[in-house]
Amino acid sequence: xxxxQRRLVLIGGSVGxxxxxxALVLFSLSDSIVFFNSPTDIAExxxxxxxxxxxxxxxxxxSVERGDDMRVRFEVTxxxxxxxxxxxxxxxxxxxEGQGVVAEGKFEPDGALAADTVLAKHDxxxxxxxxxxxxxxxxxWQEGEAK
Amino acid sequence: MxxxLGHYALxxxxxxAVVQAFVxxxxxxxxxxTLMRLATSTAIAQFVFVALSFAALTACYVTxxxxxxxxxxxxxxxxxxxxxxxxxxxNHEGSMLLWVLILxxxxxxxxxxxxNLPATLKALVLAVQSWVATSFYLFILLTSNPFLRLPxxxxxxxxxxxxxxxxxxxxxxxxxxxxxxxxSIAFSFAIAALIEGRIDAAWARWVRxxxxxxxxxxxxxxxxxSYWAYYELGWGGYWFWDPVENASLMxxxxxxxxxxxxxxxxxxxxxxxxxxxxAILTFSLSLIGTFLVRSGVLTSVHAFATDPTxxxxxxxxxxxxxxxxxxxxxxxxxxxxxxxLFAPISREGAxxxxxxxLTTACLTVFVGTLYPLALEAVTGEKISVGxxxxxxxxxxxxxxxxxxxxxxxxxxxxxxxxxGAAQRLFAAFGAALVGIAAVxxxxxxxxxxxxxxxxLAFFVMVGSLVDxxxxxxxxxxxxTTVKARALGLPRSAWGTAVAHFGVGVTVLGIVCVTSxxxxxxxxxxxxxxxxxxxYDLTFDGLAERSGPNxxxxxxxxxxxxxxxxxxxxxxxxxxxxxxxxxTSEASLxxxxxxxxxxxxxxxxxxxxxxxxxxxxxxxxxxxxxxVVMMLGGALSLSxxxxxxxxxxxxxxxxxxxAE
Numbered sequence: 001x002x003x004x005q006r007r008l009v010l011i012g013g014s015v016g017x018x019x020x021x022x023a024l025v026l027f028s029l030s031d032s033i034v035f036f037n038s039p040t041d042i043a044e045x046x047x048x049x050x051x052x053x054x055x056x057x058x059x060x061x062x063s064v065e066r067g068d069d070m071r072v073r074f075e076v077t078x079x080x081x082x083x084x085x086x087x088x089x090x091x092x093x094x095x096x097e098g099q100g101v102v103a104e105g106k107f108e109p110d111g112a113l114a115a116d117t118v119l120a121k122h123d124x125x126x127x128x129x130x131x132x133x134x135x136x137x138x139x140x141w142q143e144g145e146a147k
Numbered sequence: 148m149x150x151x152l153g154h155y156a157l158x159x160x161x162x163x164a165v166v167q168a169f170v171x172x173x174x175x176x177x178x179x180x181t182l183m184r185l186a187t188s189t190a191i192a193q194f195v196f197v198a199l200s201f202a203a204l205t206a207c208y209v210t211x212x213x214x215x216x217x218x219x220x221x222x223x224x225x226x227x228x229x230x231x232x233x234x235x236x237x238n239h240e241g242s243m244l245l246w247v248l249i250l251x252x253x254x255x256x257x258x259x260x261x262x263n264l265p266a267t268l269k270a271l272v273l274a275v276q277s278w279v280a281t282s283f284y285l286f287i288l289l290t291s292n293p294f295l296r297l298p299x300x301x302x303x304x305x306x307x308x309x310x311x312x313x314x315x316x317x318x319x320x321x322x323x324x325x326x327x328x329x330x331s332i333a334f335s336f337a338i339a340a341l342i343e344g345r346i347d348a349a350w351a352r353w354v355r356x357x358x359x360x361x362x363x364x365x366x367x368x369x370x371x372x373s374y375w376a377y378y379e380l381g382w383g384g385y386w387f388w389d390p391v392e393n394a395s396l397m398x399x400x401x402x403x404x405x406x407x408x409x410x411x412x413x414x415x416x417x418x419x420x421x422x423x424x425x426a427i428l429t430f431s432l433s434l435i436g437t438f439l440v441r442s443g444v445l446t447s448v449h450a451f452a453t454d455p456t457x458x459x460x461x462x463x464x465x466x467x468x469x470x471x472x473x474x475x476x477x478x479x480x481x482x483x484x485x486x487x488l489f490a491p492i493s494r495e496g497a498x499x500x501x502x503x504x505l506t507t508a509c510l511t512v513f514v515g516t517l518y519p520l521a522l523e524a525v526t527g528e529k530i531s532v533g534x535x536x537x538x539x540x541x542x543x544x545x546x547x548x549x550x551x552x553x554x555x556x557x558x559x560x561x562x563x564x565x566x567g568a569a570q571r572l573f574a575a576f577g578a579a580l581v582g583i584a585a586v587x588x589x590x591x592x593x594x595x596x597x598x599x600x601x602x603l604a605f606f607v608m609v610g611s612l613v614d615x616x617x618x619x620x621x622x623x624x625x626x627t628t629v630k631a632r633a634l635g636l637p638r639s640a641w642g643t644a645v646a647h648f649g650v651g652v653t654v655l656g657i658v659c660v661t662s663x664x665x666x667x668x669x670x671x672x673x674x675x676x677x678x679x680x681x682y683d684l685t686f687d688g689l690a691e692r693s694g695p696n697x698x699x700x701x702x703x704x705x706x707x708x709x710x711x712x713x714x715x716x717x718x719x720x721x722x723x724x725x726x727x728x729x730t731s732e733a734s735l736x737x738x739x740x741x742x743x744x745x746x747x748x749x750x751x752x753x754x755x756x757x758x759x760x761x762x763x764x765x766x767x768x769x770x771x772x773x774v775v776m777m778l779g780g781a782l783s784l785s786x787x788x789x790x791x792x793x794x795x796x797x798x799x800x801x802x803x804x805a806e
Contacts, residue, residue, distance in 0.1 A: 006488065013503065017503050017507050017544075021508075021510060021540065024544075027539065035529065035530050037529075070669070089759075091749070093381075094728065
């Protein structure tokens with residue numbers, strides 16, 4: 001093979017692999033990303049049941065109910081709207097009423113979120129950024145409240 | 148007094164760095180040996196002053212000097228001594244100080260060990276190194292000074308984040324930084340070569356040990372971080388595709404590619420331009436990693452505190468070095484002569500294949516990590532890109548790489564024989580088939596991923612050793628001859644085999660955990676029990692204990708297998724008074740390389756506890772594999788021919804000044 005042919009093989013191979021990677025990335029991005037919304041967004045959009053979504057806000061005080069078999073039901077609020085969340089399993093160490101929380105899961109026909117992941121902040125000094133933004137949008141956020 | 152001394156030492160280091168950034172470069176330009184030699188002294192002096200500064204901060208922590216703001220924020224007088232040491236870097240300011248300490252250490256290393264480097268190259272490398280150092284000293288002094296005093300010292304500190312109060316903090320960050328920052332040497336060498344407009348095989352020989360050392364540290368650092376997250380966060384996961392984890396994975400992928408392309412450059416004088424580009428990219432990814440983690444654009448345990456000026460400052464450093472490096476590359480790289488022709492099927496070809504897939508995989512991680520940030524910046528829409536994305540993109544790119552890996556060392560330079568290599572790998576194919584058959588026999592035909600993964604892992608593990616087995620004449624020859632031959636083999640050949648074997652070990656661990664891990668989440672009252680994977684755990688009861696700066700609720704479990712008691716597990720929930728924060732301390736029981744993992748949830752009024760129990764088969768292999776990879780790197784590093792300052796090639800004509 002000449003130098004030129006060798007170079008062509010090399011370039012062809014690289015372009016092939018890059019194209020494959022690009023195809024994989026585009027396919028996965030269309031399929032496996034999850035959008036984040038505040039309770040107000042959800043109340044306005046009425047997502048179709050089965051949509052995967054991440055919601056963030058505060059755990060509404062007095063809304064946490066624990067059932068049998070490690071089931072937990074609580075409401076996520078941004079002060080304007082509340083969204084019910086159902087979860088089965090152990091909630092994080094810092095999951096508390098009135099504290100920031102992020103839940104990810106699928107919407108059910110009754111409008112509640114069947115969460116498979118519940119995340120709480122991991123330091124008392126700050127909140128998940130997504131929660132802060134959701135609260136800012138609803139006007140319930142005071143600067144310097146908790147960094 | 149001590150904090151002021153530390154502050155002053157850091158300012159002195161900055162002054163030295165500024166001198167070192169310009170003077171040797173001027174010296175290199177006018178070929179003035181005195182000016183060039185200055186870099187050696189300043190590099191060592193810089194290290195001494197940064198070390199003093201670091202020691203000063205450590206002294207403040209150990210003596211709980213609460214007049215220093217940084218100590219107040221992150222320490223507590225009741226904290227065990229070991230955490231007083233580690234909390235020095237368990238915060239933003241201190242961790243940046245560790246960053247520059249390691250940067251100065253590497254600079255001093257080049258100054259001290261690079262005796263037979265060509266004078267101009269050494270001067271330029273140290274000057275570029277000092278540019279990086281200067282920018283980070285400025286960053287610390289202007290935006291993140293750890294030595295700031297408080298006008299009124301409080302009586303007690305606010306304690307270190309409890310998640311960080313763990314031996315993991317002693318090991319993970321220093322190793323990770325050794326890796327991140329170590330790649331700065333490759334970067335400095337690349338920039339120096341571009342400034343000189345000249346590069347040769349000897350260049351790769353000088354760069355490789357440093358890159359290898361950085362790579363080893365990064366490999367174990369990432370593995371350690373992964374194990375830490377595994378036992379500390381209580382979810383039993385070893386990799387979350389969290390942006391912060393990706394930030395360390397990207398330089399690792401690029402650095403691995405760099406190690407391999409440097410081999411081609413050293414042995415065959417080919418792929419020069421590519422190697423230079425990779426050296427720049429690897430360190431750029433380290434800087435991007437530092438930016439992602441330190442700037443607060445991401446929310447995570449690693450983002451200790453957020454301050455927009457810091458983010459902007461690091462971004463400026465990032466733009467300067469990456470932009471400057473790439474511009475210099477575009478301008479000067481065409482000057483470098485290409486050498487060494489090779490056929491697509493050859494050792495060089497295999498290493499190009501390795502580079503292609505590693506960098507593409509790195510690219511997908513890059514897209515997955517930065518796409519959400521970019522999208523939010525542009526449209527304001529928030530998305531999360533998680534494991535499903537990476538499983539779909541990263542994994543398919545790694546499979547061809549793993550299949551090709553055993554072939555590489557079996558192909559000859561210039562022109563290889565693929566069919567011959569495949570024949571020599573018959574033992575590896577055999578092992579793969581045995582693995583696949585074993586999975587089918589043991590677990591039946593459920594899915595194809597598990598048997599395929601096991602087959603692949605066996606193929607990689609056995610395939611990695613084929614080269615060594617053949618060269619030592621294992622099996623046909625008597626053992627004494629084999630032993631003599633094994634000792635005579637170059638250490639770098641052993642290094643390759645061992646490191647590749649380590650990759651196989653990690654793959655085996657990942658496949659087993661992914662396919663056969665099992666879990667149960669239950670609520671138990673005392674005397675009730677739960678079974679999983681042949682183990683039976685009885686909940687005996689709760690007890691309260693108090694530690695130095697926390698109180699904990701410990702649940703006691705007796706573990707039985709086949710009715711016989713084999714031990715006990717005591718997961719706990721700790722409440723740290725200073726921060727009113729609690730953490731779960733999972734309990735792990737290691738059975739060979741598998742683990743039982745028990746973590747505690749909420750405790751009920753009636754004395755019941757919620758527990759999460761996992762059985763993780765062969766999970767330890769994931770991290771042991773990384774340790775094996777590191778050992779492979781160490782073997783390779785100890786090879787005489789690669790040791791810093793290998794005399795022969797250094798004395799060749801390449802060292803004379805050009806023109």
